Amino acid sequence: GGPIEIVVGVTKGGAVRAIRILKQSETPGLGAKAPEPFFSGQFENRERLPLNVVKQTPSAPNEIQAISGATITSSAVTAGVNAAVDYWKRNIEGGLK
Numbered sequence: 502g503g504p505i506e507i508v509v510g511v512t513k514g515g516a517v518r519a520i521r522i523l524k525q526s527e528t529p530g531l532g533a534k535a536p537e538p539f540f541s542g543q544f545e546n547r548e549r550l551p552l553n554v555v556k557q558t559p560s561a562p563n564e565i566q567a568i569s570g571a572t573i574t575s576s577a578v579t580a581g582v583n584a585a586v587d588y589w590k591r592n593i594e595g596g597l598k
Contacts, residue, residue, distance in 0.1 A: 502527040509585035516548040532574030540568050551583040
């Protein structure tokens with residue numbers, strides 16, 4: 502694959518509201534499924550952070566189920582979301598009124 506460009510919506514409280522994958526060049530039929538709602542929709546309204554990727558059905562509120570056969574893509578998107586929230590907490594939180 503290659504770079505994955507995502508936008509992460511963060512609430513005033515620091516939760517992930519939603520994500521959108523803007524651009525990706527992942528393997529067709531595998532990582533290219535990342536923008537589909539069954540994967541990207543898992544990030545909606547997540548308050549338990551950081552998020553972790555799991556291969557099985559999630560059993561904890563901070564778990565995201567990997568795309569079958571595309572664990573690297575799933576991990577990359579999840580790491581990007583965690584990094585965006587971390588950036589928000591370190592640089593923007595408290596500055597919002």
